[in-house]
Amino acid sequence: MLSTKMKQEGWGAKVIDRLASDIGKDFPGVSGFSPRNLRYMRKFAESYADQSILQALLAKIPWWHNILLLEKLDSPEERTWYAHQTILNGWSGRALDDFIKSKLYSRQGKSITNFHDRLPVPQSKLANDILKSPYNFGFLSLSDDYIEQELEQGLVNNMQKLILELGQGFAFIGRQYHLEIAGDDYFLDMLFYHIKLRAFCVVELKSTDFKPEYAGKMNFYLAAVDEQLKHPMDNPSIGMIICRTKNDLKVEYALKRVLMPMSVSEYEVKIQDSLPKELQGTLPTAKEIEEKLSEHNSEDTIDK
Numbered sequence: 001m002l003s004t005k006m007k008q009e010g011w012g013a014k015v016i017d018r019l020a021s022d023i024g025k026d027f028p029g030v031s032g033f034s035p036r037n038l039r040y041m042r043k044f045a046e047s048y049a050d051q052s053i054l055q056a057l058l059a060k061i062p063w064w065h066n067i068l069l070l071e072k073l074d075s076p077e078e079r080t081w082y083a084h085q086t087i088l089n090g091w092s093g094r095a096l097d098d099f100i101k102s103k104l105y106s107r108q109g110k111s112i113t114n115f116h117d118r119l120p121v122p123q124s125k126l127a128n129d130i131l132k133s134p135y136n137f138g139f140l141s142l143s144d145d146y147i148e149q150e151l152e153q154g155l156v157n158n159m160q161k162l163i164l165e166l167g168q169g170f171a172f173i174g175r176q177y178h179l180e181i182a183g184d185d186y187f188l189d190m191l192f193y194h195i196k197l198r199a200f201c202v203v204e205l206k207s208t209d210f211k212p213e214y215a216g217k218m219n220f221y222l223a224a225v226d227e228q229l230k231h232p233m234d235n236p237s238i239g240m241i242i243c244r245t246k247n248d249l250k251v252e253y254a255l256k257r258v259l260m261p262m263s264v265s266e267y268e269v270k271i272q273d274s275l276p277k278e279l280q281g282t283l284p285t286a287k288e289i290e291e292k293l294s295e296h297n298s299e300d301t302i303d304k
Contacts, residue, residue, distance in 0.1 A: 057080065057083050057084060057087070058083055060083075060087050061083055061086050061087060062093070064093050065083070065086055065091075065093055065096055066083075068093060068096055068097055068100065069082060069083060069096075072097070072100045072101075073100065078105050081105055082096065082099070082100060082104075082105065085099075085104075088168065089167070089168045090168075095164065102136040102138070104132070104136075107132040107133060107134060107135075107136070108129065108132045109128055109129050109131065109132065110132055110133040110265075111128070111131035111132060111133040111240075111263040111264065111265040112133070112246075112248060112251045112252060112255065112263065112264050112265075113127070113128055113131065113255070113261070113262065113263040113264075114255040114256070114258065114261060114262060115127050115128050115238075115261050115263070116128075118236070118259070118260065118261035119235075119236065119261050123197060123199075123235055124261075126196065126197060127197055127199075127238060127261070127263075130167055130169070130194070130196075130197070131240065131263050131265060132167075132265065133264075133265035133266050134265065134266035134267050134268050135165060135166075135242060135265055135266070135267040135268070136165055136267075136268055137151075137154075137155065137162075137165070137267050137268060137269045138268060138269065138270055139158050139161045140154040140155070140158065140269045140270060141269070141270040141271075141272050142154065142269050142270070142271060142272065143271070143272050144271050144272075146207060146269075147207055148189075148205055148206065148207045151205050151207055151269070152175065152189055152190070152205050154269075155190070155205070156175050156190075159172060166192075168196075169194045169195045169196040169197070170192045170193075170194055170195075170201065171192060171193045171194070171195060172190070172191075172192055173191040173192055173193055173200075174188075174190075174191050175189070175190055175191075176188070176189065177190070177191040179221075179224050179225070179228060181224055186221070186224070188202050188203075188204070188221060188225075189203055189204050189205045190202075190203040190205070191203070191225075194238075197235060197238065198233070198234055198235045199234055199235040199236060199237055199238055200225050200229055200230060200234070200237040200238070201237070201238050201239075201240055202218065202221050202222060202225055202237060202238070202239050202240065203240045203242060204217070204218055204221075204239070204240070204241050204242070205242055206241065206242065206243040206244065207244055208243065208244055208245075209243060209244065209245045209246065209247070210241065210243040210245070210246035210247065210250060210251055210254075210264055212250060212253070212254040214241050214243075214254075214264075215241070215254040215255055215258050215262065215264075216258070218239040218241055218258075218260070218262050219239075219258045219259060219260045219262070221239065222236075222237050222238075222239050222260035222261075222262065223259075223260060225237045226260075236260070236261055237260070237261075238261050238262065238263070239260060239261065239262030239263070240262070240263050240265065241262060241263065241264045241265070242264075242265050242266070242267050243264065243265070243266055243267070244266065244267065245266055246264055246265075246266055251264045
């Protein structure tokens with residue numbers, strides 16, 4: 001009705017402003033009908049002509065979530081997908097905004113896997129849909145020459161953000177998880193259990209390009225996890241190799257013959273600008289700063 005009235009009278013008639021003013025006069029104390037909100041309502045009604053979608057999906061998420069979808073996205077398919085994920089995962093408005101900015105829609109299900117050949121159909125589809133590439137580790141800021149331990153420590157220090165990025169269902173078991181095999185010690189970078197998959201997920205982090213031997217090592221780890229940790233009611237464990245970069249053809253060749261189900265994804269982090277060479281070594285180290293702070297604290301205590 002509002003859209004029809006605007007088409008009849010034209011934009012210059014300021015129909016929305018007049019309507020907002022009239023509602024304010026006729027229903028004092030009733031909020032939510034500002035000109036801005038009425039414009040959103042009009043856009044909402046025009047953008048979703050299919051009433052079944054409105055009732056079954058979009059009506060189940062908060063109004064401000066719908067505004068985000070209208071403002072940030074043009075594609076009806078993407079809006080529907082994000083609305084469904086919001087309901088499924090219980091995203092806050094901020095989380096929804098962050099996932100739209102990180103283009104989660106285009107990353108979800110983009111990991112290269114061998115799930116189709118190594119897992120039964122229901123589990124293989126669910127596992128494939130859960131994983132993504134690249135993973136957005138933008139909450140980490142690392143130097144360009146960082147090593148895997150720094151990446152791993154950063155993720156552990158930001159576990160809540162990591163779990164949010166991995167997605168609903170991941171439960172953290174441990175870092176550098178110890179396995180003893182034939183008297184030798186082995187350590188998994190990170191071990192998770194996925195509630196929906198009913199399976200352990202072994203994560204190996206690589207600060208370099210993907211190498212075929214990573215798949216062989218993961219195959220070994222998964223066999224050990226299935227033997228030592230897997231409960232008879234659990235599904236086969238899944239390997240997640242997350243690399244700085246990858247060549248898709250190399251990954252496909254590497255995964256073609258391995259027996260255990262695994263995936264290969266890329267990730268993204270923020271790279272810190274390096275100091276100019278002439279400044280390197282001239283700034284105090286973290287240890288030196290801590291020592292100076294300790295000296296000042298001691299002096300303050302004596303003065304008191």
